[in-house]
Amino acid sequence: xxxxxxxxxxxxxxxxxxxxxxxxxxxxxxxxxxxxxxxxxxxxxxxxxxxxxxxxxxxxxxxxxxxxxxxxxxxxxxxxxxxxxxxxxxxxxxxxxxxxxxxxxxxxxxxxxxxxxxx
Numbered sequence: 001x002x003x004x005x006x007x008x009x010x011x012x013x014x015x016x017x018x019x020x021x022x023x024x025x026x027x028x029x030x031x032x033x034x035x036x037x038x039x040x041x042x043x044x045x046x047x048x049x050x051x052x053x054x055x056x057x058x059x060x061x062x063x064x065x066x067x068x069x070x071x072x073x074x075x076x077x078x079x080x081x082x083x084x085x086x087x088x089x090x091x092x093x094x095x096x097x098x099x100x101x102x103x104x105x106x107x108x109x110x111x112x113x114x115x116x117x118x119x
Contacts, residue, residue: 027104
């Protein structure tokens with residue numbers, strides 16, 4: 001439970017930012033993927049962090065689970081995906097990310113895992 005100072009919320013936001021910064025160019029993670037890396041199921045909280053603090057991050061690399069970019073940012077995201085060579089699939093009237101090829105997960109096997117904290 002967060003304390004009244006908001007430290008837990010700030011720590012979560014900082015942790016989300018740290019994960020998002022590690023996503024390589026041309027790859028994506030879902031909101032749920034980011035939460036899972038942090039040992040959480042709070043994908044909506046990740047979305048809230050991205051909505052409020054994500055402008056300084058590669059926000060287009062965090063997507064909805066169905067392979068769609070952040071709501072209301074589709075055109076700007078598509079520009080970034082094209083620049084980065086992010087795998088896309090095209091239908092007759094719409095596009096989405098090719099999640100099979102674009103999805104990324106950090107390697108959490110090593111002792112230098114930046115997402116594990118000694119609490």
